Amino acid sequence: MSAARxxxxxxxxxxxxxxxxxxxxxSRGIIINHVLVLSSMALFFVIASVGRPPGxxxxxxxxxxxxxxxxxxxxxxxxxxxxxGFPIQVESVRNIDxxxxxxxxxxxxxxxxxxxxxGVVRWYDVVGSMVYYSHFIVPPVTIAVLxxxxxxxxxxxxxxxxTMLFIGCVxxxxxxxxxxxxxxxxxxxxxxxxxxRRPTGNGWRHIGLDAAVQAWDTGRDWANPVAAMPxxxxxxxxxxxVFLFRWVVDWRWRIVMLAYPAAxxxxxxxxxxxxxxxxxxxxxxxxxxxxxxxxxxERTDASEEPAVRSAVDVELDxxxxxxxVTAQERDD
Numbered sequence: 667m668s669a670a671r672x673x674x675x676x677x678x679x680x681x682x683x684x685x686x687x688x689x690x691x692x693s694r695g696i697i698i699n700h701v702l703v704l705s706s707m708a709l710f711f712v713i714a715s716v717g718r719p720p721g722x723x724x725x726x727x728x729x730x731x732x733x734x735x736x737x738x739x740x741x742x743x744x745x746x747x748x749x750x751g752f753p754i755q756v757e758s759v760r761n762i763d764x765x766x767x768x769x770x771x772x773x774x775x776x777x778x779x780x781x782x783x784x785g786v787v788r789w790y791d792v793v794g795s796m797v798y799y800s801h802f803i804v805p806p807v808t809i810a811v812l813x814x815x816x817x818x819x820x821x822x823x824x825x826x827x828x829t830m831l832f833i834g835c836v837x838x839x840x841x842x843x844x845x846x847x848x849x850x851x852x853x854x855x856x857x858x859x860x861x862x863r864r865p866t867g868n869g870w871r872h873i874g875l876d877a878a879v880q881a882w883d884t885g886r887d888w889a890n891p892v893a894a895m896p897x898x899x900x901x902x903x904x905x906x907x908v909f910l911f912r913w914v915v916d917w918r919w920r921i922v923m924l925a926y927p928a929a930x931x932x933x934x935x936x937x938x939x940x941x942x943x944x945x946x947x948x949x950x951x952x953x954x955x956x957x958x959x960x961x962x963x964e965r966t967d968a969s970e971e972p973a974v975r976s977a978v979d980v981e982l983d984x985x986x987x988x989x990x991v992t993a994q995e996r997d998d
Contacts (some may be wrong), residue, residue, distance in 0.1 A: 672717025679713045680814065696802045704734055707806070714814050729813065729820075736828050740835055754892050755843040756856050762943040773846040774860050776936045781863065787872035794933040795869030797926070801899045808906050822959070823909055829955040830905060834898050834948070843895035847938040862938035897940040901948030903930040908956060 687706070690697065697706055708730055715726045763772055782788055805827075812820040850859035870876070904927040914920055931945035 667717070669717075676714065676716045676718075679716060680710075683710060683713050691803075696799060698802055700738070703737060703806075707733055707810070710810050711813075714810075725817075729817075732824065732828075733809070736824075736831060740831050752840055752842055755841055755895065756849050756858050759843050759895060759941050759943050760846075760849060760858050763941045766942060771859055772942060773862065773935045773938050774850075776932075777862055777938065780936065781865065784863075787868050791865065792869035792872060793929075794936055795867060797903075797929045797933045798866050798899065798937060798939075799870065801902055801930070804906055805902045808909075822963075825959050826909070826955040827905065829959065830901055830951050831898075833951045833954070834896055834901060837896055837947070838890075838893040841895050842892040843944070844892055845894040845939055845944075846935075846941060848891055850938070864938055866937045866939065894940060895944050896947035896951055897931075897934060897944035898948060899934055899940065900927060900931050900945035901952050903927040904949050904952045905955075908952060 687697075697703055711726050711730045715723055718726075760771070764770065766772075780788075780790065782791075809820070809823065809827075812823050844854070844856060844858075846859055847862045847864045848854055849856050850862040852861060907923045907926055911920065911923065914923060927949070931940075931942065934940040934945060935942060
């Protein structure tokens with residue numbers, strides 16, 4: 667069978683996979699379970715490798731192993747963040763926010779002024795829920811699309827992503843931090859804030875997407891609640907924007923892209939999931955991961971002979987729109 671025919675089959679299977687992913691999302695909920703995350707990504711790697719030579723399959727196995735190791739390390743580190751005896755930070759992070767907002771508790775003010783009584787959902791609750799839960803969709807979808815389109819860019823992405831996750835997970839362990847809802851919860855006895863609500867899923871339930879958030883509501887009951895500093899919700903949203911930013915030349919779309927991490931930080935504060943300081947810490951980690959890998963890659967490139975770049979990288983760098991042929995497709 668010709669390479670072109672295999673390519674058609676492969677992309678057809680990927681399209682079916684995408685449809686199945688969307689169906690699962692709306693009918694069964696967000697994929698956050700460790701086994702489901704790894705199984706769904708493994709299935710994607712298999713589908714995206716159909717019709718390719720044996721060498722490609724071996725490389726795909728290695729790439730999946732990298733993703734699996736990164737994901738499991740992230741999941742396990744969050745689980746031990748409050749088990750090593752480090753003191754839980756309660757007032758310190760709250761005080762940083764008070765300094766930024768001139769003595770005010772911004773998370774409390776947001777809920778007092780905008781959060782409706784229980785049972786009432788406003789339009790910005792729906793928008794906030796969509797932004798919040800996009801954390802579980804946008805990064806893995808970006809990883810999958812990049813791997814399918816250009817492994818060169820996928821490697822660049824994963825280097826930075828893994829570095830960001832590693833730093834974040836280390837901080838989870840050594841700086842366990844009570845999020846705002848916990849700091850104000852009378853059951854925990856901290857009394858650092860006024861009592862706050864956690865209405866993250868109200869917006870989606872309001873538009874009939876109960877199943878989409880049920881998995882998360884169940885999962886957060888056993889997730890470690892003090893893995894709050896830094897905010898990886900904020901970090902992930904900025905990370906994707908920064909990585910894709912150089913290929914978007916229209917300034918209007920750039921503004922839209924930058925609005926995403928800003929909306930994420932605001933939603934996290936409104937839902938009492940994070941302080942603004944958590945978001946700042948997440949953004950700083952993103953900046954460091956891009957900075958350090960830029961230095962490493964520039965030094966590596968300077969010490970090696972120039973290599974032929976994949977056509978897709980040339981197209982992406984120059985804003986081209988036609989005839990993309992990836993390095994993976996040339997393996998066919």
